[in-house]
Amino acid sequence: MRVKRSAYFLIAFLAFILMAVFSISAGAVDMPLRKILDVFLGNGDEASRTIILALRLPRMIEAAVVGMGLSVAGAFFQGLLRNPMADPYVLGISSGAALGATIAIVLGFGILGLNAMAFIASLMTVFFVYAISKVGGRISMTTMLLAGIAVSAFMSAVISLMMLLNHNELSRIIFWTMGGFNLTSWEDVMFSVPVIVIGSFALYTFSRDVNAILTGEEVAEHLGVNTELIKKVVLVFGSLVTATSVSVGGVIGFVGLIVPHISRLMVGADNRVLVPFSAIFGATFLLFADVVARVILKPVEVPIGIVTAAFGGPFFLYLLIKNRRKGEGM
Amino acid sequence: MAILKVERLRFAYGAVEVLKGIDLSIERNMVLGIIGANGSGKTTLLKNISGYLRPVYGSVSILGKNIMDYGIKERARYIGYVPQDGMYNLEFTCYDIVMMGRMPYLRRFQTETKQDRDIVKECMEATNTWYLKDRSIRHLSGGERQRVYIARALAQRPKILLMDEPVSHLDIKYQIEILSLVRGLASTGLLVIVVLHDINLASEFCDEILIMKEGQMIACGPPAEVLTRDNMISAFSVDASIIENPVSGKPYVIPYLGMGNKGKR
Numbered sequence: 180m181r182v183k184r185s186a187y188f189l190i191a192f193l194a195f196i197l198m199a200v201f202s203i204s205a206g207a208v209d210m211p212l213r214k215i216l217d218v219f220l221g222n223g224d225e226a227s228r229t230i231i232l233a234l235r236l237p238r239m240i241e242a243a244v245v246g247m248g249l250s251v252a253g254a255f256f257q258g259l260l261r262n263p264m265a266d267p268y269v270l271g272i273s274s275g276a277a278l279g280a281t282i283a284i285v286l287g288f289g290i291l292g293l294n295a296m297a298f299i300a301s302l303m304t305v306f307f308v309y310a311i312s313k314v315g316g317r318i319s320m321t322t323m324l325l326a327g328i329a330v331s332a333f334m335s336a337v338i339s340l341m342m343l344l345n346h347n348e349l350s351r352i353i354f355w356t357m358g359g360f361n362l363t364s365w366e367d368v369m370f371s372v373p374v375i376v377i378g379s380f381a382l383y384t385f386s387r388d389v390n391a392i393l394t395g396e397e398v399a400e401h402l403g404v405n406t407e408l409i410k411k412v413v414l415v416f417g418s419l420v421t422a423t424s425v426s427v428g429g430v431i432g433f434v435g436l437i438v439p440h441i442s443r444l445m446v447g448a449d450n451r452v453l454v455p456f457s458a459i460f461g462a463t464f465l466l467f468a469d470v471v472a473r474v475i476l477k478p479v480e481v482p483i484g485i486v487t488a489a490f491g492g493p494f495f496l497y498l499l500i501k502n503r504r505k506g507e508g509m
Numbered sequence: 510m511a512i513l514k515v516e517r518l519r520f521a522y523g524a525v526e527v528l529k530g531i532d533l534s535i536e537r538n539m540v541l542g543i544i545g546a547n548g549s550g551k552t553t554l555l556k557n558i559s560g561y562l563r564p565v566y567g568s569v570s571i572l573g574k575n576i577m578d579y580g581i582k583e584r585a586r587y588i589g590y591v592p593q594d595g596m597y598n599l600e601f602t603c604y605d606i607v608m609m610g611r612m613p614y615l616r617r618f619q620t621e622t623k624q625d626r627d628i629v630k631e632c633m634e635a636t637n638t639w640y641l642k643d644r645s646i647r648h649l650s651g652g653e654r655q656r657v658y659i660a661r662a663l664a665q666r667p668k669i670l671l672m673d674e675p676v677s678h679l680d681i682k683y684q685i686e687i688l689s690l691v692r693g694l695a696s697t698g699l700l701v702i703v704v705l706h707d708i709n710l711a712s713e714f715c716d717e718i719l720i721m722k723e724g725q726m727i728a729c730g731p732p733a734e735v736l737t738r739d740n741m742i743s744a745f746s747v748d749a750s751i752i753e754n755p756v757s758g759k760p761y762v763i764p765y766l767g768m769g770n771k772g773k774r
Contacts, residue, residue: 395592447600
């Protein structure tokens with residue numbers, strides 16, 4: 180198992196490096212490796228410099244970091260809720276963000292205002308769901324799951340209504356809700372990367388506690404884990420990471436659901452191993468999806484959410500079928 | 510000093526009072542069985558003893574200190590808890606599961622030391638689970654899984670081991686295996702408190718039995734003293750004959766079938 184784990188980590192890491200380079204090289208204008216090296220060594224022509232340093236590099240960093248953040252948050256939400264269906268959006272973060280973004284688009288806000296609205300609305304949604312789920316000092320995870328679904332459904336209804344009433348903004352809203360990094364700037368990176376990286380690392384430090392919670396909340400408490408505190412901390416950091424990711428990348432589906440699952444099939448359920456692996460794998464996967472989104476209908480860009488679902492779905496099904504004998508564990 | 514002292518303990522879920530004043534003092538290591546009808550408060554008593562639930566009135570003390578004055582982590586060094594068999598669908602190895610028992614001794618960023626690994630090995634050997642160390646917890650039989658959970662609780666190096674119906678889902682072979690194991694543990698210096706459904710298993714394996722009825726303790730003592738016809742009628746509304754088990758000499762309860770109502774008189 181240990182050798183197998185190390186091999187998986189090595190492969191994932193190499194794949195990540197490869198995708199990172201590829202992500203800078205591929206796009207409307209192809210950048211060969213030589214040109215990329217030139218630019219990073221301080222040479223290269225003006226056009227290449229602009230494309231690589233002002234467009235591709237922030238985009239690459241953002242896609243990787245968002246992929247990492249969503250995967251780590253997904254792994255923790257699945258563990259905390261002890262539910263394999265859970266993903267970072269399960270508490271209504273995505274629909275909250277989408278509603279915030281829709282309002283911003285309809286009101287004609289700029290990109291920065293849009294991101295801010297998405298961020299604030301998603302955190303407000305989680306806080307609302309959290310407040311509902313608090314019963315006598317303890318958070319009921321089941322109530323939380325159901326409240327998240329109910330709030331999401333309601334917000335989706337509001338978004339649909341707003342889309343109907345604002346025909347001319349329809350495509351912008353749809354595009355935003357399916358996600359993408361085509362508008363990523365260094366400002367986005369400066370704001371979001373520190374939050375996502377620090378948040379993910381903070382989550383990681385609670386891996387051992389969440390391991391114990393996976394075997395039962397009550398049992399964990401008897402192992403000396405302050406489960407109520409852990410739940411709050413994980414919810415706060417998980418929501419922060421997710422809300423930040425969504426506000427810069429839109430609602431990119433599927434990553435936070437399947438990356439932790441696929442990782443679990445590869446390296447096991449121990450969060451101390453699963454979380455770092457999901458982080459690398461998630462970053463690689465989203466880099467890959469972003470490249471595909473750019474080149475598949477070149478020069479038109481496809482929303483990245485379409486790519487993650489189109490590739491992630493079948494790949495996940497394949498793994499499920501392959502592992503059917505083992506059952507669908509966590 | 511009493512290992513465990515329960516004084517005028519009352520507990521309620523909302524307006525429903527589940528424990529109505531329990532007094533109990535245990536001075537020596539042994540296996541204490543708790544029996545009683547469904548809803549009589551057995552599990553609630555266990556959770557009050559473990560500090561998971563906070564008493565509404567009265568107190569629980571472990572080695573002279575109120576359980577509520579222990580920190581969560583510190584508490585876990587005194588009390589180990591074995592749950593009912595949950596069908597955990599988890600991809601954890603048995604070794605990882607037992608290592609969780611060392612959490613009360615580890616700081617957040619601390620990795621396990623050689624001492625932790627030694628203790629885990631020792632506890633797995635004591636429960637005959639060392640050969641399962643690399644196996645996934647989900648592929649075990651019910652009896653094996655329960656032994657792993659006992660090993661984890663032992664890795665906490667507790668003074669008191671609490672078990673909530675540890676054998677209810679197991680067949681007779683595993684029931685005997687687990688309870689024999691528990692008996693052996695008690696003799697090595699551990700107070701074991703175990704909730705059991707099967708009165709005759711309790712009679713065979715427990716040094717003392719506590720009988721609960723509607724949130725109150727109606728008897729507590731050696732099986733021969735408390736497993737009486739009156740107590741069976743009172744606690745379970747079932748009339749029964751009590752004979753002596755010809756092999757072990759312990760009381761053996763034979764309920765009268767189909768006379769549930771008659772017993773109430």
